Amino acid sequence: MASQSLAIDLVFHALADPTRRAVVQRLGKGEATVSELAEPFDMALPSFLKHLSVLEKSHLIASRKRGRVRTCALQRDSLMAAERWFIEQRAVWQNRYDNLDGLLATLSGE
Amino acid sequence: MTADLRFEFLITNEGRALTIHREFAAGRQLVWDCHTKAELLDQWFAPKPLTTKTKHMDFRPGGYWHFAMVTPDGETYWSRYDYQTITPIDGYATLDGFTDESGAINPDMPRAKLDVAFVDQGERTLVTTVVNYASADDLQKVIAMGMKEGMTSTLERLDELLERLG
Numbered sequence: 001m002a003s004q005s006l007a008i009d010l011v012f013h014a015l016a017d018p019t020r021r022a023v024v025q026r027l028g029k030g031e032a033t034v035s036e037l038a039e040p041f042d043m044a045l046p047s048f049l050k051h052l053s054v055l056e057k058s059h060l061i062a063s064r065k066r067g068r069v070r071t072c073a074l075q076r077d078s079l080m081a082a083e084r085w086f087i088e089q090r091a092v093w094q095n096r097y098d099n100l101d102g103l104l105a106t107l108s109g110e
Numbered sequence: 111m112t113a114d115l116r117f118e119f120l121i122t123n124e125g126r127a128l129t130i131h132r133e134f135a136a137g138r139q140l141v142w143d144c145h146t147k148a149e150l151l152d153q154w155f156a157p158k159p160l161t162t163k164t165k166h167m168d169f170r171p172g173g174y175w176h177f178a179m180v181t182p183d184g185e186t187y188w189s190r191y192d193y194q195t196i197t198p199i200d201g202y203a204t205l206d207g208f209t210d211e212s213g214a215i216n217p218d219m220p221r222a223k224l225d226v227a228f229v230d231q232g233e234r235t236l237v238t239t240v241v242n243y244a245s246a247d248d249l250q251k252v253i254a255m256g257m258k259e260g261m262t263s264t265l266e267r268l269d270e271l272l273e274r275l276g
Contacts, residue, residue, distance in 0.1 A: 012121045016121070089119070089128065094119075095158055096155060096156070097132050098153075099153070099154035100134065100141075100154040101135070102154070103144060103153050104136040105135075105141060105146075107140060107150075
């Protein structure tokens with residue numbers, strides 16, 4: 001992995017909020033300016049900027065300023081690391097519990 | 111296996127815990143036994159194709175389960191669960207830990223506390239497991255260890271992931 005300092009806990013914290021999830025979802029379709037991102041939300045700009053700041057600290061998004069326009073982009077490495085870990089963990093539990101279903105069926109049949 | 115058994119896998123406590131809900135088509139006593147008796151745990155706990163091999167089991171507060179998950183090649187991954195509180199057949203709390211074959215805990219790896227609860231759902235049983243990491247750092251260490259090289263992925267499952275987190 002290129003980003004050794006990936007803070008997955010920060011990623012999950014960032015994604016725990018519906019506004020921030022919506023921003024990530026939007027950026028999944030491509031870059032966007034801060035005003036484009038803020039537009040769908042009925043929220044004061046300072047509050048929205050706080051959400052963006054949480055996303056930046058988690059390295060889920062990065063932003064750059066050109067003139068007076070700030071543009072945000074998704075940092076796919078962070079998201080993929082979190083995604084992969086999550087999917088693997090879920091698979092372990094799903095597989096384990098599928099085994100248990102089989103065992104319970106056998107024991108119940110006895 | 112019944113297809114409509116509830117299964118939810120969620121990140122909770124701001125990214126410091128996993129919460130897993132799973133329904134089973136059996137009574138609470140039987141599901142409890144499968145979680146607390148070595149000869150039964152050995153038959154399901156490791157995900158396929160791994161198998162479970164118990165070395166020591168003492169299911170009481172202060173006791174522990176020491177076991178290996180064994181790969182088809184015979185490689186072993188040792189762990190232990192130290193039982194803290196037990197309330198038959200409602201639930202128990204346990205500390206996980208990575209160990210070697212002797213049962214000595216690896217001090218470099220964080221330990222998570224698991225709270226496991228069993229609730230009647232008609233003829234079924236709902237098991238809720240909460241895996242709590244003490245700190246954000248702890249969870250990160252565990253994730254870093256679990257991450258393998260050559261990660262290639264797409265954002266195909268982004269929507270699914272976000273739904274799960276929601």
